[in-house]
């Protein structure tokens with residue numbers, strides 16, 4: 236089933252989880268997709284090796300923001316190794332959407348940004 | 354009269370049973386059946402290499418190829434067929450000119466003038482030679498209407514400006530630039546003039562003698578011909594002094610180990626086996642276009658532009674770029690839409706001329722053109738969304754991307770209505 240632009244997906248766009256940057260934080264990471272003007276800032280707090288808190292702000296399309304919301308909520312509690320090893324395919328499965336080639340980069344932005352950060 | 358039936362694509366492609374509403378002809382136009390037939394006829398009955406074989410088939414292929422060149426000559430009203438060079442596309446035509454002129458024509462410290470509105474194809478070749486050769490690339494800013502104003506051209510010229518390159522019709526703003534007037538200004542100072550006619554060929558008549566340009570480039574695929582065939586018109590007095598761009602077979606008079614004599618025009622610019630069937634297709638496309646007539650094609654573009662403006666203006670939060678008067682623009686319309694329910698309050702996007710050239714912050718609640726295009730695609734509506742290979746222009750408009758619709762002869766008022774309903778649906782989803 237394709238959840239793209241369905242209610243659940245859009246909810247994560249209009250009311251994204253973990254939106255609004257927190258202080259204090261341990262790590263800040265920024266990502267950018269210059270071709271479509273998407274940008275993302277995220278902040279992480281760790282408890283030992285696991286993500287304890289996460290917050291983000293972004294500009295961009297529905298897909299990139301909803302994907303950020305869904306992914307970051309999922310990532311809470313995971314450790315660095317699990318985050319590093321999380322594959323794009325696992326992400327597509329998590330999101331429940333199919334994308335045309337031109338738009339895959341929209342969902343990869345949050346994944347690449349968090350992997351760069353941890 | 355509807356021309357849709359001339360194009361097999363509309364009968365063959367369905368998006369989940371929905372008919373195709375194709376609004377991206379500025380990228381690539383669909384191909385009429387007569388062009389497909391002409392290409393096929395050539396491949397089935399006349400295919401052979403050109404200018405080489407002694408046998409009949411090769412001679413016939415050569416005749417067809419040269420016949421296509423003559424047809425293009427007439428289409429753009431060039432004086433001689435040898436002023437017509439077949440290339441792959443507009444991009445290659447402009448690269449050819451830029452590369453070749455650096456060999457013999459440009460000197461360090463020379464200036465080249467282009468506008469902010471140019472497609473990367475009419476930007477990057479000049480940027481490249483500017484860097485390599487120490488040439489200064491001057492960028493002319495557009496006026497409020499998104500036009501290249503004559504007064505601005507006069508101001509932007511430098512005593513050492515040696516070439517100016519502008520688009521005939523803007524592929525983002527749709528503006529028709531006053532190229533004949535620009536030519537007059539340039540001629541007084543002996544400045545070479547290249548016209549990027551990618552968006553005008555197939556939409557408005559082109560007369561290179563009337564324009565008085567030195568070079569003019571266009572792509573077959575934007576006017577109903579196959580992909581991979583394009584044209585460079587080059588005024589003979591200029592091109593006969595130019596060096597070849599590519600080197601290889603079919604372009605020489607004599608080769609020995611250390612020296613080569615180039616063939617005459619236009620062959621010295623057509624190294625290697627050319628796209629003969631593409632040229633045949635281009636000839637057929639020109640025949641198709643002239644059978645409809647520019648008066649009619651122009652009337653369709655104007656009618657649809659007017660209709661599209663009326664439809665789009667009803668959408669709350671829409672911003673349409675470029676002039677509104679359909680008589681002063683081609684059938685290309687770009688726009689952005691502000692969202693209705695912001696996630697959070699933020700700075701609003703406004704077209705604000707006091708901040709030219711500076712990237713303004715985009716409202717976080719705008720409807721991203723990529724989202725719009727994806728949702729419309731599900732309705733069978735093909736529009737273009739993105740930076741349109743014109744990043745310097747996007748920067749000036751203050752957005753990273755826009756949505757664009759564009760027309761050709763197969764489009765109808767009903768396409769615009771379907772688009773209107775599609776956008777409404779998209780906004781219901783996204784708002």
Ligand SMILES: Cc1ncc(COP(=O)(O)O)c(C=O)c1O
Pocket residue numbers: 379380442443444445472474475520522523524549551552572
């Ligand atoms: C104004 C303009 N110039 C150049 C080009 C490049 O054309 P092509 O990709 O056929 O070389 C385009 C195509 O989008 C265009 O619109």
